[in-house]
Amino acid sequence: MPLQVLLAAPRGFCAGVDRAIRIVELALEKYGAPVYVRHEIVHNKYVVDSLRAKGAVFVEELDEIPPDADGDKRPVIFSAHGVPKSVPEDAAAREMFYVDATCPLVSKVHREAERHYAQGYKIVLIGHAGHPEVIGTMGQIPEGEVILVETLADVERLKIEEGARLAYCTQTTLSVEDTADIVAALKARFPGIQEPHKDDICYATTNRQAAVKTVAPRCDALMVIGAPNSSNSNRLVEVAAQNGCAKTMLLQRAGEIEWSWLEGVNVLGLSAGASAPDVLIDEVIEALRGRFAVEIEEVSITQEDVNFKIPKVLEERAA
Numbered sequence: 001m002p003l004q005v006l007l008a009a010p011r012g013f014c015a016g017v018d019r020a021i022r023i024v025e026l027a028l029e030k031y032g033a034p035v036y037v038r039h040e041i042v043h044n045k046y047v048v049d050s051l052r053a054k055g056a057v058f059v060e061e062l063d064e065i066p067p068d069a070d071g072d073k074r075p076v077i078f079s080a081h082g083v084p085k086s087v088p089e090d091a092a093a094r095e096m097f098y099v100d101a102t103c104p105l106v107s108k109v110h111r112e113a114e115r116h117y118a119q120g121y122k123i124v125l126i127g128h129a130g131h132p133e134v135i136g137t138m139g140q141i142p143e144g145e146v147i148l149v150e151t152l153a154d155v156e157r158l159k160i161e162e163g164a165r166l167a168y169c170t171q172t173t174l175s176v177e178d179t180a181d182i183v184a185a186l187k188a189r190f191p192g193i194q195e196p197h198k199d200d201i202c203y204a205t206t207n208r209q210a211a212v213k214t215v216a217p218r219c220d221a222l223m224v225i226g227a228p229n230s231s232n233s234n235r236l237v238e239v240a241a242q243n244g245c246a247k248t249m250l251l252q253r254a255g256e257i258e259w260s261w262l263e264g265v266n267v268l269g270l271s272a273g274a275s276a277p278d279v280l281i282d283e284v285i286e287a288l289r290g291r292f293a294v295e296i297e298e299v300s301i302t303q304e305d306v307n308f309k310i311p312k313v314l315e316e317r318a319a
C-alpha cells in the first residue's frame with residue numbers, strides 16, 4: 001500500500017535541548033559517574049534512559065542526592081526547563097557543585113520577570129500550572145507577586161487591585177495562536193500592561209508549530225513524536241487539529257503505533273517535539289516502511305542555525 005509521508009521541518013531537537021544533553025554528557029566525561037540531574041534533563045524517556053545508562057542519576061529534589069562518602073563533590077545538573085531561585089540557593093547552602101542547564105531562552109524569561117518585578121510591576125504569567133518551566137519562572141520572584149493564567153476564562157476572572165502596574169510573560173513552549181488570543185484579552189482588560197521585549201515563545205516552538213500548520217491541511221492524519229509530558233509536543237498535536245487535520249497521534253516510539261489507526265490514510269504528516277531525537281523519527285519511518293510503500297516529502301518552512309554555548313566549567317574536557 002502506498003503512503004505519502006509529509007515530513008514537517010524544522011522538527012525534533014532544538015538548541016536548548018541539544019545543549020542540556022551535551023552538558024550532562026560532558027559532565028560525565030569530565031567528572032565520571034555518577035552525575036546527578038534534577039528532574040528529567042529534557043522530557044524524553046529515550047534520552048533520559050540513554051543518559052542513565054551512561055551514569056546519570058535522575059532525582060526530583062536535591063535531598064535525594066546522598067552526601068559524598070569520599071568528600072568528592074559530585075556535580076548536580078539543573079534541567080533545561082529551569083528552576084526556582086530557591087534551588088541554586090539550596091544547592092549553595094549544601095555546598096553542592098551545580099551546573100545549570102536551563103535553556104538560555106527560559107533564562108531570558110526569568111530575567112525579564114525579575115526586571116519587571118524590580119520596576120514595581122505585578123507579573124501575569126501565561127503558562128500551564130505544574131509544568132517545571134512555570135514553577136521555575138514563578139520561583140524567580142516572591143510568592144504572590146506572579147499570577148498564572150492558563151485560559152481566556154482566567155483572564156476574565158483576574159482580580160487586580162486598583163493602581164497596580166502589570167507586565168506579562170509566557171512559558172516558552174505554548175501554542176502561538178492560543179497565546180495571541182490570551183494576550184489580546186489581557187491587553188483589552190489592562191491596556192497599560194507591559195509586554196516582553198521579544199516574544200517569550202521560543203524560535204523552536206514557533207517554527208515547529210508553523211511547519212505543522214503548513215502540512216496539516218494536506219494530511220489525512222498526523223503523528224507527533226514526543227513525550228506525554230512534553231509541552232511543545234502536545235501543542236504540535238493541537239496545532240494540527242486546529243489547522244485541518246483532526247486525526248492526530250502523539251507517540252514516543254515506533255512500538256506505540258496502532259496500525260489500525262492508519263487504515264484509509266493516504267497522506268501522513270510527521271513531526272517531532274523539541275526533545276525528541278532523530279533516532280526516534282528514523283525508527284518510526286522504518287516501521288512505516290515495513291508496512292507501506294513510503295514516499296517521503298520534506299516540507300521545510302525555514303532553516304535553523306541556533307547554537308548555545310555550554311557553561312565554561314565544562315568547556316575543558318577531561319584530560
Ligand code: SF4
Nearest residue numbers: 014016017103172202
Ligand atoms: S523548546 Fe525553546 S525554550 Fe525549550 S529548550 Fe528548546 S529552545 Fe529552549
